[in-house]
Structure formats: structure tokens, C-alpha cells
Amino acid sequence: MRAPRLLRTLAFRIVLLYLAVFALSAVAIVAFTYWNTERALNAQTDYAVSLDITALSDRYDRFGLAGLTDTIVNRTMHGGATLYLLTDSAKRPIVGNLDAWPNVISVDGSLVEFDYVRRVGGRLEQHRARGRQFSLTGDFELLVARDVAERHESERLFTTMLPWSVALMIVLGLVGGALISRNFLARLDSINRTSRKIMAGDLSRRLPVGRGGDEFDLLAANLNRMLERTDRLMRGMREVTDSVAHDLRTPLNRLRNRLEGALKLLDPQTAAGAEIEAAVEETDRLIATFNALLLIAEAEAGVAREAMAPVDLRNIVEGMAELYAPFAEEKGVTLAIAPSGSAIIDGNQSLISQALANLLDNAIKYTPAGQRVVVAVEDRPDGIALSVSDTGPGIPPEDRTRVLDRFVRLEASRHSPGTGLGLSLVAAVARLHDARLEFADNRPGLRAILVFAAGINRPPSLPPPSAQRSAALA
């Protein structure tokens, strides 16, 4: 887990990139310097050889073959780094300190390089030489060269050492990069850990700000200022929902009280009594819609994040299926739970239950008698999916986003009861849990899927929570 994590850090990636650029430039500079030096040395050798050849050729012109051989014998008598060989047209040696015409590699025109065997302190060594061949009038061939063994050796060293040096540079760079990114990671980890706790609902937390005043400290300080503002907004939002709730519920309460009071004075069999009774029912529908809207607003404002705790989706599914099974059966619909293991997420038990209730309610209502509704909890690569599949009329693809808008009810369902807020609440609950609400084609029917991020920041090995709140009132 550790190594891939390190590789994914920005710091490490920057180090890698820098390392690549550095390695390439270092190789390029060394290669360029080497090439230039070699060129200068070769030019020097070539110039010296050219001078020699000019002198020897001059000698030949003035004193003939004998003069030339004399000079060559003279020059080769005391050893030295210069090689001479004079041959006839068939390259048979006449005079010189090379035994035979070597296998020359032509470099450029008359310029050649070749290997020859040289005696050094009693040992025979193969050396590289560089020189020029020259044809003399009268069908003689003259080869003049200088021993370039030292240059050749350093060239060989260079070509074998260079890859090793680059490899060493890369290894050292990687180690350095890992150290730098670990340091970065440690700083970022503390910021990330705290942010996750804050996202989980603890808005009172703040990021640790060091005393160094470096970029990380500035980042943490800025984030803290943002948190301060978010915290204030959230508290404001809560105050607004609370005061809207209070300011509307108080008069609604009085209204309902008065209607109930009036109903007590009237005989429900009379026309007036029936009217008042209808008014009470209408008030209750109004209250239900208002409560649903308020709940959506709270869920969307993240007010309910405080009540987040580990919850087992399977428990919620089993409980809710148990509650709805008789209702489904009465409609002739089979309600089935697909088998699954426990699936623990961070969530608000009550709101998830209510969202599932709304989905089940819809599914059962729209599924024709004799068919089935399936509830499933699945571990998917992208999270934990809670799905409700029916075989009803489904939702046409073009309406699938529209149904999440408040109060939208599709033409086909206008006649059936409901506030039109059921799916909006499901969507709001999904947003509160950073979950995704998807509608898929069940061929035929609708598959509504809530995809929760798996096991948010608690290890899944935690024992299932006792999320049932102390609410038994019996």
C-alpha cells in the first residue's frame, strides 16, 4: 500500500520529472564536451600527420626513394609515437616501423584509423592509431599515423562508464525524491486526516498550523479561514431552517387545533362537519409536504451530518423490507431481498431508512400484481450499491433527471396519491452521504441505485454499531 501511494504523490512525480530532465541534460553536456575535445585532439593529430606527410613527400620529390627511406629509417630508429610505413603498389612493405599494411578503417577521405600491435616494456599490446595514407608518384604508398591509444582508452572508458553514472544518478535521485515526498506526505497526511474528520461532520475542528510559516502553514491557515466561514454558514442555515420550521409550525398547529376544536362541536354527518373533516385532512397533507420539504432542506444543508454513525445497510434493508412486505403482498407483489453480507457505511440511519422507504413505496406502487420487487446491497468496484428494482413502467431516460426535481410527478402517475417529494428526498439523502443516485433500465421496469463510497473513514472491521437510538417508548 505504501509504495504505490508514494508513487502517486505529486512531490515524487515532480522529482521524477526533474530527475529525467537533469539526467538528459547531464548526458548531453558530457557528450558534447567529449565530442568537442575528441574533435580538437583529432584535428591536432591530423595536422601533425599532414605536416609529416608534406615533409616526407617533399623529401621524396627532392631525393627520390632512397632519400625517403633514409628519413623514415632515421625517424623510426628511436621508437616514438609516430608510425610510418612505405609500401609498393601491392602494399608490400619497403620500410617503416609497421610490419604489414594494417586493416585500415577509413575515417574521411585519406584519413584512416587502425589497430596495430606495439611492444611496451616487453609486452605486446594492441593500440589504436590514427593517420593518413598518401600515394606517391611512382606507385608507392605511404602511411603516416600517430598512436592514439590514450584517447581511444578514454573513449572506451567513457562509453562504459556513462550508463553506470546515469544509473547511479537515477538511484540517488529516486532516494532523494522518496525522502522529499515522504516529508510532503507527512505534512499533507495530517491535513487530509483532519479534513476527512471535518467532512464527516465535525465542523468545529481546525487544521494544524505550524510555526514555520511555509506554504503548508499558509494553506492550512487559509483552509481554516474557509472552514470558519462554512461553519458560520452551516450554523446560519440551521438557524434559518429552525426558525422557518418554528414560524410555520406554530400557526399550522393553531390551525389544526382550531379545526379539530370545530369538528368536536359539529356532527361529522352534517355537511359542515364533513367540510371541516376534509379541511383537517387537507391540513395534514399540507403538514406532510412541509415536513418533507424541511427534511430535504436539512439533508441538503448537511445539517444532519452530526448524526452520522456507522450503519449496516443490510440491517436497514432487512428492517424496511420487513415493514413493507405485508403491503407488497396485499398488492400481489413479491418483495425479495437479494442475499448479501453486511455493508457498513458512515450514515444517518433514519434518513437512509426513509430514502429506502420512499424507493420501496414507489416500486411497490408501480409494479403490477404478480410480479416482484428486488432490494439488493452489492459491493461494487465504485462503492456499495443499494438498489431497488421493479418491473413497473420505469422512467423514460429523458425524464430520469427531471424526476429528482421537487414536486415533479410524471403524467402517468398524476392520479395516485403522494407529495411528489419522495425522490427529491432520496436525492437529498444521497447528496448528504456523498452517494450517487442512479436510475437504470431493469428491462422492463426501473432500477433505482444509491451508490455509497465504501467504508468511508472507518475500518470495516469495526463491530456493527448499535445505531438504534434510545427511542423505545414502550
Next chain:
Amino acid sequence: MRILVVEDDLEAQRYLVNGLKEAGHVVDDAADGEVGLTLALSRPYDVAIIDRMLPGIDGLKLVSEMRDHGNTIPVLFLSALSEVDDRVRGLKAGGDDYLTKPYAFVELLARVDALMRRRHPAAVKTQLQVGDLELDLLTRTAQRNGTAIDLQPREFRLLEYLMRHAGQVVTRTMLLESVWEYHFDPQTNVIDVHISRLRAKIDKGFEMPLLHTVRGAGYMIRARA
């Protein structure tokens, strides 16, 4: 029974007090937290109905203070606040039940009756009986007139709750909260279906029905029609 009502909305208070008096209770009222606390600590009540938001001492604070003084009378919170976390806060502060405004008076009355029943529990029972229907809480079995009735675990809990409140109106919300532990309004009245199944098991084939529907309120189990 003596009931304390602490409610600052005077119209709601008047309605509440009249309704409770009509139901045969003795009622004291207070319009703010201080008076409410003084009354709660100085007189013996069976139940207190306390608004969540009060001038002076807030409803939550009032109940915490009562509990700090060793006062254990059952408290029903009335709240006009948004609901998600507020219920938990109310119960944590020492409330025993929580009702969101606007409420139906029958709902309130049913909850007050349930709280009073809790205040004066009969000796610990291992058996509940209503008419010829018997429920054995140890063996988790039910029988009527000697005939065993086969109940699912949830049906057993439902029947147990109804029988513990025999002769009292029990609302659908109370059943959903107590038997299923859910605190929301299902769009469809799923409770009714559970009740009709239970009714089929305990009343079918018997001359005298025990499980009654109370129109506009909920259900009641009792021996006499």
C-alpha cells in the same frame, strides 16, 4: 391525573389545557421556563408536557434542571423545530417522548396516556391478558380461548405493545416508533396492513373482536366492545 403544561404560545396552551381537562385530567399551566420549573419541582405531577422553545429557561434546560433535582416525572417534549437531530437532543436532555408540532390532539392524548402508564407500572408481568386472549412473555407464545396463535416475532411485539396499552388508543406513529423504531412518516400507511394481518390471526373466527380501529386516531385492544 395531574398534568403540567409549559407552553408559551398561549392559544396552543389554551387548546391543550381544555382538551386535557375534557379528557378528565387536572392541569396546571405555565407560559415560561422559570414558572414551569418552580411548578414541576413543587407539586406532584404524573406527566409534564413541555415546549422545546421557551422564553427564560429553554425547554431542554428546564428538563435537565428537573432531572438534576431528582425529579423523574415523564416528560413529553413538544417541538416546532426541525426534526432530524432535535429529537435526539430532547431525549438526551431527559425527555421521555417527543412530538413535533403540529400534532393531532388524539396523538398527544395517546402519548400522555402511554407515559402515565409507564409512571405507574403494574407489578412486573410475565403474562398479558385481554379478554380470552393471553400473551406469555417468557415463552413468547399467544393463545386465545385455549387455541394457540402462531405469531411472527414482529407480530408478537406489535401485539405485546397493544396489550400493554389495553384500553388506550395507540396511534400509527406510536406503533411505528415503538415497535419498528422508525421516526418518519411512510408515504403509505404500511402499519394498517400489519394490523389487519394481526387482526386476522387473533380475531378471525371469534365472536367478539378485540382489536378495534379508532376512527381518525389509531387502534385499541380491549375486551368489551
